[in-house]
Amino acid sequence: MRSIKFRAYQKNAKRMLPVVNIGFDSNGIIESVSVDNNGCNGEYNVSPRLHTFYKGDNIYNLELLELMQFTGLTDKNGKEIYEGDKVIHPVYSKSTIIYSQKYLGLAYEYIHYFNEGNIGEPMHEVRICPLCGDIFLKDLELIGNIHDNPELLK
Missing domain, CATH: 2.30.30.290 (YopX-like domains)
Known part of the structure; x- marks a missing residue:
């Protein structure tokens, strides 16, 4: 089975972030995405600084992210x-x-x-x-x- 993973582009900050968690509602629709703010562009530090983006949130709105799925290919x-x-x-x-x-x-x-x-x-x-x-x-x-x-x- 291939690895299912995502990264997210934060539009307002113009940066790529690793996704650590995706939350779904009861209909299977994404309602939250947590990213490692210290893991910008794949450079991981010891302690992750998690930010969670929510649907409809004023500051960390889910609309600020564009999710990109790993193809399973290199x-x-x-x-x-x-x-x-x-x-x-x-x-x-x-x-x-x-x-x-x-x-x-x-x-x-x-x-x-x-x-x-x-x-x-x-x-x-x-x-x-x-x-x-x-x-x-x-x-x-x-x-x-x-x-x-x-x-x-x-």
């Missing part, structure tokens, strides 16, 4: 890949790891550039493909995420 260098990470592949160039309703799971989204007959401006389209296949996965390299590296979205 890149070719052993780095964990999360939803929202930017990866690079020798064939597909830069891709973003996303959740796809179409594939009911994780997928990669990339821009396909083409220019029919090399006339005029290069054209492109966004393509979404399921995240699978050992041949594809063994060549992935993590290069950042959509929050800490917005320049990678270009």
Whole structure:
């Protein structure tokens, strides 16, 4: 069984935090998320400083966080890949790891550039493909995420 874990991007502070607990209501809807405030960007200190964000709270509102789930995959260098990470592949160039309703799971989204007959401006389209296949996965390299590296979205 793969590890099920999350990280959270705190929008107002513009930082990534490790998630230590997620609370659900009786309908299975997330109502609270606890993060390790000392664990910013994976640098853990001895004593965690927990903050819990709640739905509707004035200061620590759940809306300030964006949760990203671990894919269960690592890149070719052993780095964990999360939803929202930017990866690079020798064939597909830069891709973003996303959740796809179409594939009911994780997928990669990339821009396909083409220019029919090399006339005029290069054209492109966004393509979404399921995240699978050992041949594809063994060549992935993590290069950042959509929050800490917005320049990678270009």
